[in-house]
Every structure is written in C-alpha cells, then in structure tokens.
Amino acid sequence: MREEILTTQDLHLYYGNKEALKGINLNFKDKGITALIGPSGCGKSTYLRTLNRMNDLIPGVTITGTVQFKGQDLYAPSADTVEIRKEIGMVFQQPNPFPFSIYDNVIYGLRIAGEKDKEKLDAVVEKSLRQAAVWDEVKDHLHESALALSGGQQQRVCIARVLAVSPEIILMDEPTSALDPVSSSQIETTLLNLRQDYTIIIVTHNLQQASRIADRTAFFMNGELIEVDATKNIFMNPAKKQTEDYISGRFG
Amino acid sequence: MRRLFDDELADLDADFTEMGMLVSEVIQQAVEAFMKRDAQTAQHIIDHDHDINQREIALEKKTFEMIALYQPVTTDLREIVTILKAVSDLERAGDHARNIAHSAIKMGAKQKVPEIEQLISEMSQMTTQMVKDVLSAYVNKDEQEARALAGYDRKLDRLNHAVRESSYQQMREDAAFETGASIYLNVAQDLCRIGDYVTNVCEWIIYLKSGHIIELNSASEGTGS
Secondary structure, X not given: OOOEEEEEEEEEEEEOOEEEEEEEEEEEEOOEEEEEEOOOOOOHHHHHHXXXXXXXXXXXXXXXXXXXXXXXXXXXXXXXXXXXXXXXXXXXXXXXXOOOEHHHHHOHHHHHOOOOOHHHHHHHHHHHHHHOOOHHHHHHHOOOEHHHOOHHHHHHHHHHHHHOOOOOEEEEEOOOOOXXXXXXXXXXXXXXXXXXXXXXXXXXXXXXXXXXXXOEEEEEEOOEEEEEEEHHHHHHOOOOHHHHHHHOOOOO | OOOHHHHHHHHHHHHHHHHHHHHHHHHHHHHHHHHHOOHHHHHHHHHOHHHHHHHHXXXXXXXXXXXXXXXXXXXXXXXXXXXXXXHHHXXXXXXXXXXXXXXXXXXXXXXXXXXXXHHHHHHHHHHHHHHHHHHHHXXXXXXXXXXXXXXXXXXXXXXXXXXXXXXXHHHHHOHHHHHHHHHHHHHHHHHHHHHHHHHHHHHHHHHHHHOOOOOOOOOOOOOOO
C-alpha cells in the first residue's frame, strides 16, 4: 500500500467574496498520475495552485482547511515556499523557458541553491533532459538559447528544469494545450515514463489525454470535487451523473 | 443538450431494430416453410440471406465511424458496443434461419413424425417470440426483461433434448428414416442456437444498462450435440 504523500482536507479558497473551492477533500498516494478535469471555472487550476502555494501572490485570496505534504502543513507560518516548490514543482500551460541556454535553464534551481560543481551539474543536466525525453534532440545544442527550440521541446526542457531539483511531486497546468498533437504525444510519453518515480497531478481539458495517461481522475464542478476514481471507472462507468454528462459532452 | 451524436445514435438504433425485425421475420418464415415443406419460400429465404449480411456490414461500418469520430465514453460507448456485438448475434441467428430453409428443401416429401413436428413447432414458437421480445427489451433498455428471456433458452434446450430422443427412437424403429431424423435434429439444433444468440443479445442489453459483462446460462445444457 503506497503512502499518502499529499493530502487536502476541507480546503476552501475565496477570491474576495467568491468561493472558488468549496471544501475539497482529496489525497494523493506516492507515485502515479492523477488528472484533474472539469469545465472552465470549476476550480481545478485553482486547486492545483494551492498545492504549492502559487495562489499566495493573488490579492484578496483567503484559504481555509489544510494541505499537508508528508504530514507537514504547507500553510503553516513556518513553511518555506522556496523549499515547498523544490519538493512540489510546477509546469505551466505556456512553455516558459528563461532566455538562457538550455543548460542554464535546466540547472537554474541548483545554481540558485549554490551548487557549483561542474561535473555534478553536467550529470544533472543529462539525467534531467533524458528523463524529460528531450536529450537526444538537444544534446548537441546545450549552450544555445532554449528560446530557439520548438514549443514541444521547450515544454520538455521546462519539465527537465523541474526534475533537476529532484521534486517528489510535479504539478502540471494544461501542459500540452499550447502544443501540436505530435508534441503533446511526446509529452504524454514523457509523463508515462515519469509516473514510476514521481507523483504527477495534471490539469487537462483534453479528456482523451486524461484517459490515456492518468491512473486516477478527479472531476471538479462549481468549486466542488464531484468524483474521484480509477480513470478506467470514470471513463467506463462513473458513479455520478454529472461526471457522465460532462465527459460524454452532454453539457458545456 | 442534444448532441449530433445523439441523432446519429438514434439512426443507428433504428437501423439495428429494423435488422432485428427482418431477422425475426425470416426465422418465422423459415420455420413455417419447414413445417409446410414449402420449398419455394425456403429458396426465397436462402436467396435473400445476403440482405441480412449486408445490413450487418452497414451497421458495423457505422459503429466504427462513430467510434473514430466521436470517441464515445461511458453510456455512449456501451450503446455502440452493444450494437456492434449484438448485430453479429442477429446475423448468426439469421444464418440458422437459412439452415432451416435448407432443411425444409431437403426434407421434401419425407414422412412427418407428428410427435417431433409438435416439439419443433413448440420450439419455433418459443424462438420467434424470444427474438421479438429481445428486440423490445433492447428498444426499452429493459434489463429485467433481458434476464427473464434467458430462462426460455433453458426450455429450448430441454425441447431440443426431447427432439433428439424422439428422433433416435424413430431411427431405431425405422432405419430408412435416418435422413429425416438427422434433418429434425439439425432443425432443433438450429432453433436452439438461435435461442443462444438471443441470450447473447440479452447479455449485451444487461451490459448496456449496468456496465457489467455477465454470462447468462453459463451451464446451458444440450447446446453441443
């Protein structure tokens, strides 16, 4: 039985007076991919961002309830967001490489942490880029600008950048929605290779993507978690009518 | 919200039901042709067997298209799969009606054994009713009806057994009746197989409603001879 690595209990989030999350209870076991699906505005991205405190900078946000990573309260006054984001990394919708070389992008986190050992950095760059399944395409251009890469390659370099700091959890907010089908498929393959070693939580509007790659799928609507189950059950025989109606395109 | 998919599914449903009605009619005609030794009707059935096959192919093609274009999930997927699977069962039931038509021609003017004729008549009434009922269970998505229908399959098996006993008895009494007896055996077996295919369709109706693939009458007796 895999242990629960990340738990959220009775999680509420308000943007001013608007309640965007209405008491979410959802836990994640170590390793594997969970997809968060639901119509626009359902709270799934908001929920994802609470998991590494990305909502902190939005003015007027109030959060109640608990988010615990390995038993530690992420919202405790003593919690360090830099440390949290090292353990719980994030990949965004738009590939966002820094305007540096591929190499410098990947080691960005380690360099900030003060790592100077060239041999070690080289090793991390290769390992991370291999894990992100982009090594073969970029290995001869490591010192060229990451901005010169295609969108799909940029996104995989961004995944490598997250992997370089050895996180336990990777959050992804629609990581393929800005990519063409071939690049999306490469990212999906990358994620399938990573699921053995990382806990991945991915927000996606692409239901087929969720059904292809996720071990578990959670359906959100109007700020509530309607249903969470093994992906196969959600797509073959969901328990809730709202889930069925959403994934078969009966409303929207 | 009504989806384009729903319209296409309704068309598919209608075509499936129509094919079912055609198969049901053909079974009835084949059995009547056999009872009356009506070679002309029997030949007509044989000549038109490809109508059923063509409908099967058209329905299969349509389901493949809908799977590719709409990528259905949950109930939608089960509806499509049910039709895709059940359409083969119907087509095979139609093949057995064709076999019965062949038997009608082969039987020609051979003597009738009233006791066996009576059993076959009972079997054929049961079979044609089962085919009609399974179509209505499908149209109404009626899981209870589907489960109830499977019970008739066992009765058919018992009647088939009785036909076999009587045919063997007849052969013992009159060795010259060997061909006639084997035709009776074949017809009873064909009717039994139609019952099995109806049971398969019942299983798909239950799958459609529940999402569970089950086997009705898994200990069904006397289907192999």
